Amino acid sequence: MNPLIKAARYRSRDSAHRLIALSLSYERAPLLARGFGLEHLRELLVLLARPLLRQGASLAYGGRLQERNDNFTFDLLRLVSAEQDEAAEREKSGDADDVLPIGRLFNYSAWPHYLRITPALEARWINSCRIIRIDQAMAGIAPDQCIPDGDFDPDRDVAHAPRRVPLNSAICLSAMRRMAMDGLALTSPDVARTESVPPVSVRIVLGGRMSGFSGFLPGIFEEVLLTLERGIPLYLLGGFGGAAEVVARALLAPPGTPLPETLHAGWQFKNAPALEALRRMQGMQPLPYGALDTETGLARLGTAIENARGRLPQALATGLDDIETRELMETRDMRLAAALVHKGLEKKGFVMLAA
Amino acid sequence: MSSLIPELYVLWHPRCEPGDALATRIHGWLRPGNGLGPQVFYRSLPAPEAPPGGLPPPLPGESRPLSAVQAPPPGSNLQVVILLIDAFMIAAPTWRHWIGQLAREQGAAARVCLPVALDTTAYNGPVALHALNFLRPAGVPASGTAQPWADEVVETVSRSLLKQLTETLCDLLLRPDDAPPGAGPGPTLDLARPKVKIFLSHAKKDGTVPARRIRDYIYSQTQLAAFYDENDIPYGSSFSRVLEGNVSGPTQSAALIAVRSAEYARRPWCRREFSLFRRPLPMPAAGRMAEHWLLNPTLVVDALAGGVHTPGIPELGNTAAIRWSEDIPAQEEQIVTTVLRDVLLAAFHRAVGQTVPDAPNHVVLNWLPDPTSLLHIPRIRQAGAGLHVYYPGRGLTGLELDTLTDYFPEVEFFSFDRMNP
Structure with a gap:
């Protein structure tokens, strides 16, 4: 065998330059009630992400750069970094022709959360991760409504923050989710070349907060909505609780079935007190174009769900058949869920030989 | 088993x-x-x-x-x-x-x-x-x-x-499938079964402290047996036959711990023990077309003193190592429990390997492959195109796959998880 193709048989170039969005979060209670812990989610993350990275796909993840159990940013960074190190070693050993560039992590961070990211932290991971800051101007907030970064210390007691912080923060979060879906071009002063960040090609969703979330609606709801509206493959692992389960159950219901109350704005306003405050502030400051407020976002999600019901494989573009798509959305077996995601991705052209 | x-x-x-x-x-x-x-x-x-x-x-x-x-x-x-x-x-x-x-x-x-x-x-x-x-x-x-x-x-x-x-x-x-049933249906824990045996390989010329401590721990704190050649070879028996029976063939120990001191690599018996133990054993065919091979786990306890030079030996392959230190309390427990966990994993992978689809071009292993151990398997050594080798876990790194492909260019390697993710 030609040595230049030796390990290439375990690889495919099909997924190079694609961006796979991961919407995964850990919440102890819903996961443990289904028989799993943080360790299982970490295993699942590696099981899903590693083969994609090895085939050149990049990952998009919106978690914060903080070592906490409820987000996996550092798990992903360590994985990307290890895979890059290994690819570099192989290149050095003369196998450059069959080494695909390893994908990297695009970490989206909306104002004001990125204010906590220090240059030292960013520099440490610079080769594995591109941090994309969505600031207030990018989110379309009028200059006179923007809060100068120096006026706000995100580590300080929120009570001392300017009043508009929650609203501007929610607007930026909404913009971040939209921009991640559509891709964006980044410029740097005095640099001629524009850096382009690819749009999301596939979204994989598990868990997600139903309470205590930032923004106008639970993040998973907004991400699912944007993914469904764009017809991008959506792998919804609904058997593990959280917002993903709420959406999955709603999608699995027959057409015409009333939506669960958690998908109605009234329930959200009643159960998430921060939303009511946001609504009051919205009255004083109209939202920028494209930003989704709670009512609009949930209404559009309801429509998208209704349109998808009864034709899930097509609407979710899973590459799986109807039975498999439903199984993926209901199963509480993580290995089965991962296998179905892999199968769907294979059918979509993401060959998974390097699993 | x-x-x-x-x-x-x-x-x-x-x-x-x-x-x-x-x-x-x-x-x-x-x-x-x-x-x-x-x-x-x-x-x-x-x-x-x-x-x-x-x-x-x-x-x-x-x-x-x-x-x-x-x-x-x-x-x-x-x-x-x-x-x-x-x-x-x-x-x-x-x-x-x-x-x-x-x-x-x-x-x-x-x-x-x-x-x-x-x-x-x-x-x-x-x-x-x-x-x-x-x-x-x-x-x-x-x-x-x-x-x-x-x-x-x-x-x-x-x-x-x-x-x-x-x-x-x-x-x-480790209980054999054909063991007599216990009091109730399903596996039981009260069977009279030979103790799991761990072989302690060490160079006496360098002293016997780590090996003795591990042996004493095994006998005093566990329900295992240890083979320790200083006193486990009956008087009058053939030295080489007893040793070989414990490191190779169907009567071999479940695991081998090698206490690697400065002289270990220079002692012919030590190298022979290790080499024989790292030689895979074929599983009985039992009507199967695929070849199934077993390798019992090994662990190196690195007992080299600081600054001491010792030759490397290829027999060690990809064997994991633990550094011996007098400062670590209960280190014997860590070493023995680790090797025992590896015995458990080897048995598990052997059982999982039996679920690999049976085909004449399949070779199934219960260990993570490395060139040294694979070279003992004639079918792999002489492989023509289309030979599939199945091994435990979720896949080797690209570097490891590259090395294996250098040695065995016609062989394709598949992890068990590729078969059943």
């Missing part, structure tokens, strides 16, 4: 504060390297469909008539249920009933319950548990489980628990 493929379930009452930490340790210990071992699941909080104060999701194959959700069919042929028993579990009628039923019930999969005593009330459990031998981890505080344990307490208790659990699981998985 057994063909059981276990799934483990760790059960603890939601108010048992150290339950999460102990379950996490069990998971991490039995699934090293990101999921190399058996599946471990948890049962603690009520299932989403359960009434308040209700039970966690049923175990696969469990009958629970009042449950809104039916249990899925068993995904394995052995359920090992680890019950972290404390006062909360004993006092809660729902839990008490459940664990009693789990111990009594014979479902579609064989089930073994391993009760763990986290306080003195643990022995007041349902009658079905009375006959079982409890795991009794050392270091459990008298204050019980109502408050979180300090990190050092969790560490002490977990270490002791993992040691006992590893030995118990080895007893289960």
